[in-house]
Amino acid sequence: MKTILNYQIQVLPKLNVTQIGWLLDHFDPAFVFYDWENATLKLCLGAVAECFPAASQRQNQFVTVEKWYQELKQQLKLKNSGPVPLVVGSFLFDPLQNKSATWSKLARGYFFLPQLTIYQTAEQTVAVSCASDSVTCQQQLLQLQQLLGSAVTTTESVGLINVTETQIAAWQRAVQTAITAIQTKQLEKVVLARMITAGLTTRLTAAEIWQRLAPIKQQNYQFLLKYREQIFISLTPEKLVEFQPEQIRLDALAGTIERGTQKEQTQLLGQQLLQSTKNRQEHQIVVSAITNRLTQLKLAVKHPTEPQILVTGSVQHLYTPITAKGKFDPLNILARLHPTPALGGQPQQAALEFIRKYEGWERGLFGGPTGWLDFAGKGKFVVAIRSALLDGQRAHLFAGAGIVAASDYHQETVETQNKMQPMLNLLKGKNKYE
Ligand SMILES: C=C(O[C@H]1C=CC=C(C(=O)O)[C@@H]1O)C(=O)O
Numbered sequence: 001m002k003t004i005l006n007y008q009i010q011v012l013p014k015l016n017v018t019q020i021g022w023l024l025d026h027f028d029p030a031f032v033f034y035d036w037e038n039a040t041l042k043l044c045l046g047a048v049a050e051c052f053p054a055a056s057q058r059q060n061q062f063v064t065v066e067k068w069y070q071e072l073k074q075q076l077k078l079k080n081s082g083p084v085p086l087v088v089g090s091f092l093f094d095p096l097q098n099k100s101a102t103w104s105k106l107a108r109g110y111f112f113l114p115q116l117t118i119y120q121t122a123e124q125t126v127a128v129s130c131a132s133d134s135v136t137c138q139q140q141l142l143q144l145q146q147l148l149g150s151a152v153t154t155t156e157s158v159g160l161i162n163v164t165e166t167q168i169a170a171w172q173r174a175v176q177t178a179i180t181a182i183q184t185k186q187l188e189k190v191v192l193a194r195m196i197t198a199g200l201t202t203r204l205t206a207a208e209i210w211q212r213l214a215p216i217k218q219q220n221y222q223f224l225l226k227y228r229e230q231i232f233i234s235l236t237p238e239k240l241v242e243f244q245p246e247q248i249r250l251d252a253l254a255g256t257i258e259r260g261t262q263k264e265q266t267q268l269l270g271q272q273l274l275q276s277t278k279n280r281q282e283h284q285i286v287v288s289a290i291t292n293r294l295t296q297l298k299l300a301v302k303h304p305t306e307p308q309i310l311v312t313g314s315v316q317h318l319y320t321p322i323t324a325k326g327k328f329d330p331l332n333i334l335a336r337l338h339p340t341p342a343l344g345g346q347p348q349q350a351a352l353e354f355i356r357k358y359e360g361w362e363r364g365l366f367g368g369p370t371g372w373l374d375f376a377g378k379g380k381f382v383v384a385i386r387s388a389l390l391d392g393q394r395a396h397l398f399a400g401a402g403i404v405a406a407s408d409y410h411q412e413t414v415e416t417q418n419k420m421q422p423m424l425n426l427l428k429g430k431n432k433y434e
Contacts, residue, residue: 005048005085023045023118027045029225031226032224034214053089083117091365091369094355104391107364162199168194189402193359193363195366196420209390229391234370237317239381241380247324248333250323256315294322294336296336297336300324342402367385
C-alpha cells in the first residue's frame with residue numbers, strides 16, 4: 001500500500017538566534033539556510049525520509065535524489081496554497097574521488113525530508129510539520145512549542161590549536177603542474193583547493209556555531225547541516241541555481257582579488273579586477289560553460305555582456321547574473337551544471353580527473369551543490385565553498401582557486417588564504433565581520 005504523507009501549518013512568533021541554535025542542538029539531522037538575497041531563513045529539523053545521493057557509485061547522485069524525490073512527491077497530499085514541505089541537503093563534489101576518513105558520516109552526501117520546516121521572513125514565521133499521520137504532525141508542533149519555550153543560550157569559549165596543512169607544498173606543486181598542463185593545452189582551466197585542519201580546545205555545538213555564523217552580514221549565503229554530529233557549514237557567495245516556475249537564475253562567479261580596508265581602496269581593487277586579462281579569462285570560461293550547458297537543454301539564456309563586481313567579507317569577485325527560461329527538470333539541471341568551471345574546470349571531465357589525481361584529499365561536500373527543493377516548482381542550490389567540516393574537536397577548512405595559464409602559485413596561495421579567513425575568524429570567535 002502506498003504511504004501517504006500529511007502536513008500541517010502553524011504560525012509562530014519570530015525566532016531569535018538563541019531559539020534557532022537550541023532547535024539545531026535538539027534535532028539530528030538539522031539544517032538551516034539563510035538566503036541573503038531575500039532575507040529568508042529555512043530551518044529544517046528531524047527526518048521523515050532520508051536519501052544518500054552517492055550511496056552507490058553505479059548511479060549518478062542526481063538520479064538517486066530524483067527517484068527519491070519523485071516517490072515522495074507521489075506520497076504527499078499537496079494543498080493548494082500556503083507553505084509546503086521541502087527536501088534539503090548536500091551533494092558530494094565528486095563521488096568518484098578516493099574516500100578518506102574525513103567525511104565519515106557525510107561521505108555519501110545527505111538529503112532529508114524534514115519533520116519540521118520553519119520558514120522565517122521579515123513578515124512572518126511559519127512551521128510546516130510533516131508525517132505519515134495527522135496525530136504525529138500535531139505532536140511535532142507541540143514538541144516544537146515546548147522546545148521554543150525552554151531555549152537558553154549556550155556559549156563556549158573555544159580556542160584554536162594545531163592549525164595544520166600537511167599538503168601545502170604538494171598543493172603548490174599541483175598548481176604548477178596545472179599551469180603546465182594548461183600551457184600545453186591539455187586543459188583550459190582547473191580549480192584546485194586546499195584543506196587545512198584545526199584542533200579546537202572544545203567541541204563546538206551547532207547552536208554555538210550558528211550564533212557565530214548568523215551575525216555575519218555580507219553578500220553570503222549561510223548554511224549549517226548537521227548529520228550524526230558531523231556539522232558542515234558554509235559562508236558562500238555563490239548561487240549555483242535558483243528554480244522558479246519556468247525560469248532559473250544562476251551566478252557565474254570566478255575571478256578574485258582581495259578587498260581593501262577602506263571603501264575607496266576596495267573600489268580601486270575592483271577596477272583592477274575588471275581590467276585583469278587573467279581574471280576575465282577565468283570568468284569567461286564559467287559564463288560560456290553555463291550558457292552552453294543550458295542552451296543544450298533548449299533553455300533561452302540571457303546575461304549582461306560585461307561582468308560586475310561582487311564584494312564579500314574577505315575578497316571580491318567578477319560576477320555575471322544569468323537567467324534562463326523554458327521547461328526543465330531541476331535535478332537534471334543540477335546534473336548538467338555541476339561542477340561548473342568555477343569549481344571543476346574546463347573541459348569538465350579532464351579537470352575532474354586532474355583534481356582526482358593531483359589534489360590529494362577528498363573534497364566530500366566541499367564545492368558540492370547544497371540547498372532545497374520544494375514540491376511546488378521552487379528551489380535553490382548554492383555551491384558549498386568557503387566551508388568547514390566540524391567533527392568533535394576537529395575542524396577542516398576548505399577553499400580553492402581557479403588556475404589558468406597566467407596563474408601564479410604565490411598569488412593563488414594568498415587568494416585561498418583570504419577565502420578561508422572568515423571561517424578561521426569564526427572558529428577563533430572573532431566578531432568583526434562587517
Ligand atoms: C573555489 C572557490 O571559489 C570559486 C568561486 C569564486 C571565485 C573563484 C576564483 O576566482 O578562483 C573560484 O572559482 C572557493 O572559494 O573555494
